[in-house]
Amino acid sequence: MGEKLNILLCEDDENLGMLLREYLNAKGYNAELHPDGDAGYKAFIKNKYDLCVLDVMMPKMDGFTLAGEIRKVNTEIPIIFLTAKTLKEDVLEGFKIGADDYITKPFGSSELMARIRTALRHGNRGPGNVAMIDKPYQYGSLRIDFERRLVTVDGE
Numbered sequence: 267m268g269e270k271l272n273i274l275l276c277e278d279d280e281n282l283g284m285l286l287r288e289y290l291n292a293k294g295y296n297a298e299l300h301p302d303g304d305a306g307y308k309a310f311i312k313n314k315y316d317l318c319v320l321d322v323m324m325p326k327m328d329g330f331t332l333a334g335e336i337r338k339v340n341t342e343i344p345i346i347f348l349t350a351k352t353l354k355e356d357v358l359e360g361f362k363i364g365a366d367d368y369i370t371k372p373f374g375s376s377e378l379m380a381r382i383r384t385a386l387r388h389g390n391r392g393p394g395n396v397a398m399i400d401k402p403y404q405y406g407s408l409r410i411d412f413e414r415r416l417v418t419v420d421g422e
Contacts, residue, residue, distance in 0.1 A: 270296040271316040271386065276306035276332065277348065278324045286319070289375055295382075303327025307335050315343060317386055322349035322360070330363055337364045344385035348373070 273290055275297045277283035283299045290297035298313070300306040304326035310318070318336060322329040333345050344366040349356070360368045366385040369378065402411040407420045 270294060272314060273297040273382075274306060274310055274313075274315040274318045274320075275299045276301075276303060276319070276324060276329065277321045278302055279321070286378075289378075290382075293379060301325075303329060303332035306332055310336055311339065317382065318343060318345045319382070320345060320347055322347055322356070330359060333360075333363045333365060346381060346385055 273295050275283065275287055275290065277286060277299065278301050280301065283301065287297045287299040297319075298309060298315075300309055302325045303320075306318075306320065306324075307327060318333070320329040320332055324332075327335075329347055329349070333347070336343065336345065341364070345364060346367040346369060347360045347365050348369050348371060349360075350371045357368050367381045369381060402409055404410075409418045411417075
């Protein structure tokens with residue numbers, strides 16, 4: 267499979283954090299757990315990560331603030347929020363900051379894995395932080411050519 271992908275995991279619930287770290291490591295990732303946003307930011311500056319999984323409600327620096335700081339340094343890294351906050355305003359705030367996904371607690375491990383795979387697949391971003399897909403997408407008579415930014419129906 268090659269080199270393991272590195273995941274920055276920030277979760278202040280010690281039991282959930284350790285469980286998630288062990289689960290991700292067992293699934294072939296190298297997950298590094300930090301108990302608060304400040305420790306997570308320091309680790310992000312010091313190390314290279316392929317994906318961030320951030321709890322929203324953490325001490326010292328909440329997940330939204332941490333994501334904003336991460337975005338100042340790296341506009342392309344996929345970010346997934348984990349949170350008990352389910353209000354539409356909170357979800358919209360997460361996406362406004364630049365989240366790739368938002369998972370509400372409780373969640374299943376298979377859902378987390380599916381969302382991580384999707385975020386990593388979409389993490390290949392081009393100019394303007396837009397996900398780039400290298401081959402055209404075809405559905406019936408609809409064709410979307412992402413590289414050329416062209417949509418056609420029945421060839422027109």
